[in-house]
Amino acid sequence: MKHLMLLLMGALLASCGSTAVFERPVMDMPEGTARTSPVGHGWWRIFHDRALNRLEEKAVERNRDLLRASALVDQASALAAQAGAALLPRAELRAGASSQELSEGERYMNNLPDRSRDLWSMSGILSYEVDLWGKLRARTEAARSELLASSAARDAVYLRLTAEVASAYINVRTWEEKCLIIRRVHASYEQTCAMYEKRFVQGQYPELALRRVQAERSRTLAQLKLAENELSRAESVLSVLVGDSPRQVMKGVRPAGGNPALLASPPSIPARIPGDMIERRPDIWELESRLKAAFYGKEAARKDRFPSLVLTGQLGQVSTQLNELLNQLSRSYDLGGGMIQTLFDGGRKRAAVRAASAECAAVQAAYEQAVLNAFREIRDALVERRKSTEVYEAALDEVKCLRRSWDIASKQYEAGYLGLMDALDTHRHLLSGELEMADAAQMRLNAVVKFCKALGGGWQGRPGSA
Numbered sequence: 001m002k003h004l005m006l007l008l009m010g011a012l013l014a015s016c017g018s019t020a021v022f023e024r025p026v027m028d029m030p031e032g033t034a035r036t037s038p039v040g041h042g043w044w045r046i047f048h049d050r051a052l053n054r055l056e057e058k059a060v061e062r063n064r065d066l067l068r069a070s071a072l073v074d075q076a077s078a079l080a081a082q083a084g085a086a087l088l089p090r091a092e093l094r095a096g097a098s099s100q101e102l103s104e105g106e107r108y109m110n111n112l113p114d115r116s117r118d119l120w121s122m123s124g125i126l127s128y129e130v131d132l133w134g135k136l137r138a139r140t141e142a143a144r145s146e147l148l149a150s151s152a153a154r155d156a157v158y159l160r161l162t163a164e165v166a167s168a169y170i171n172v173r174t175w176e177e178k179c180l181i182i183r184r185v186h187a188s189y190e191q192t193c194a195m196y197e198k199r200f201v202q203g204q205y206p207e208l209a210l211r212r213v214q215a216e217r218s219r220t221l222a223q224l225k226l227a228e229n230e231l232s233r234a235e236s237v238l239s240v241l242v243g244d245s246p247r248q249v250m251k252g253v254r255p256a257g258g259n260p261a262l263l264a265s266p267p268s269i270p271a272r273i274p275g276d277m278i279e280r281r282p283d284i285w286e287l288e289s290r291l292k293a294a295f296y297g298k299e300a301a302r303k304d305r306f307p308s309l310v311l312t313g314q315l316g317q318v319s320t321q322l323n324e325l326l327n328q329l330s331r332s333y334d335l336g337g338g339m340i341q342t343l344f345d346g347g348r349k350r351a352a353v354r355a356a357s358a359e360c361a362a363v364q365a366a367y368e369q370a371v372l373n374a375f376r377e378i379r380d381a382l383v384e385r386r387k388s389t390e391v392y393e394a395a396l397d398e399v400k401c402l403r404r405s406w407d408i409a410s411k412q413y414e415a416g417y418l419g420l421m422d423a424l425d426t427h428r429h430l431l432s433g434e435l436e437m438a439d440a441a442q443m444r445l446n447a448v449v450k451f452c453k454a455l456g457g458g459w460q461g462r463p464g465s466a
Contacts, residue, residue, distance in 0.1 A: 020299055041158075043457040044166050046267040046448075051258035052169050055242050059165045062243030066161055069154035076143075076150035083143035086136045089128040096121050123314050130309040138300035145293035152286035159282055161241065163453040167446055168238040173262055174442040175231035181434045182224040185427070189217035209420050216424055220431070263441040266448050269385060281374050281456035287367040294363045298356035305349045307341040374454070381451035388447040392440040399437050402430040 044056050060066065098121075131137055196210045314334040342349065409426040412418035 020295075041457065043452050044162060046452070047166070047259065047262060047445075048267075049169075049259040049262055051256060052166065054257075055169055055238070056162055056165055059161055059242040060158065063161050063241065064243065066154070066157050069150075069157040073147070073150045073154050076147040080140075080143040080147040083140045086129070087131065087140060089126055092125045092127075094121070094123050094125060126313045128311045130311060132309055133303040133306045135300050135303040135306070135308075138296045138303065142293045142296035142300060145289045145296065149286045149289035149293060152282045152289055155282035156286060159453060159457055162457075163449050165238070165241050166449045168234065168241055170262075170442055170445045170449070171234045172231065172238055173258065174438055175227060175234050177263060177438045177441075178435055179224065179227045179231055181431065181438065182220055182227055185431050186217065186220040186224055188427075189213065189220055193217050212420060212424065216428070263438065263445065266441075266445050269382075269448065269451060281454075284367070284370050284374060287363065287370050291360070291363045291367050294356065294360040298353070298360050301349070301352045301356040304352070305342070307339050309339055377454040378451075381447065381454045385444075385447040385451055388440070388444040392437070392444045395433070395437040395440040399430070399433045402426070402433045406430045 042056075044052055129136065193210075193213050196205055196213050312334075406426050409418055409423045413420065413423040
């Protein structure tokens with residue numbers, strides 16, 4: 001009966017232990033900001049580019065950084081399960097054998113023929129630490145929060161990786177476009193040089209005109225080789241991001257089946273973006289989870305200074321003969337409990353509380369700074385998206401004017417109303433304008449990528465959401 005009362009008292013005390021509840025720091029958020037779904041998966045499909053879709057899927061499957069982040073999530077899951085197991089009773093099975101040498105007095109008192117004897121034992125032990133003050137529950141909550149933080153960190157790697165793949169793919173497509181522009185101009189100079197060389201031999205054109213046209217041809221050839229070099233570098237970057245092998249990295253990635261109108265027609269951003277999209281960002285989720293873990297870690301450290309109650313029970317068999325070990329007469333049991341309170345530890349537990357409090361304050365500051373940075377990045381991405389569109393439209397108008405100028409200049413040159421240098425200058429300006437327009441198109445597309453990344457993976461809501 002006394003043992004039963006002891007167990008009931010332990011259970012009652014366990015129910016009295018309470019754990020403080022974590023509350024998110026209050027910040028001055030814009031209206032409409034609320035909780036929402038995790039990072040948006042597959043956000044890159046807004047570009048409607050099959051080649052990009054294949055590359056993104058390949059990167060998500062094979063990128064080493066993402067594989068490492070996923071392994072860390074598995075590790076955090078195991079640690080959370082380990083921390084949760086502390087709330088459950090622990091059962092052990094012990095078996096042993098020992099040899100004892102008795103004194104003469106013990107031998108006569110126990111009426112034993114010999115001073116030495118063998119002892120055989122087998123017992124089951126059940127132990128349980130009563131969570132009087134909520135220390136174990138606080139540790140469990142901290143471990144679960146660390147698991148959520150690891151998952152958010154993996155999503156952050158996922159978001160960063162997919163954004164880098166999209167930007168790298170856009171860079172490859174941009175340099176492909178530049179190479180096509182320069183090749184087209186260089187091919188026209190090749191034809192012009194062939195005509196000038198033929199007429200120079202016939203004495204119809206002076207050498208000065210020939211050398212100027214040849215110089216322009218060589219200049220565009222140098223531009224072409226530089227552009228091809230940049231294209232090769234862009235392919236190497238993309239190959240590493242998608243997780244290719246070293247042999248494949250040496251070959252480079254040549255995306256096929258892409259959207260031919262990608263540079264000219266980027267996705268449109270809705271006029272109104274829901275305010276709750278901000279909290280899809282995995283970096284904010286990660287820091288909030290780490291703040292929660294630090295909070296419960298502080299609670300566990302504070303309650304670790306209180307007494308601990310451990311209940312134990314043992315049921316077993318002890319015999320001097322192995323063949324009599326399982327007899328009923330050899331049975332024994334022990335049931336009890338004990339309180340443990342540290343009297344002096346040199347200030348270790350007090351220092352642990354101070355360290356946990358300082359960590360909690362540091363993580364909270366990092367969380368609040370991350371929220372501020374998130375809103376700054378969204379604002380900057382919106383401004384860049386608008387300004388990059390204006391830059392592209394201005395570059396497009398410039399190229400239209402330059403194309404018309406070249407059309408007029410080429411006709412006037414053929415009619416003899418315009419000099420060779422003026423015609424070459426007009427053609428050179430047209431080439432520069434088309435290359436600048438390709439850069440503006442790249443900037444406009446990258447602005448969309450940055451905006452999707454700033455929102456935590458696009459502006460699409462959860463499936464089934466309004």
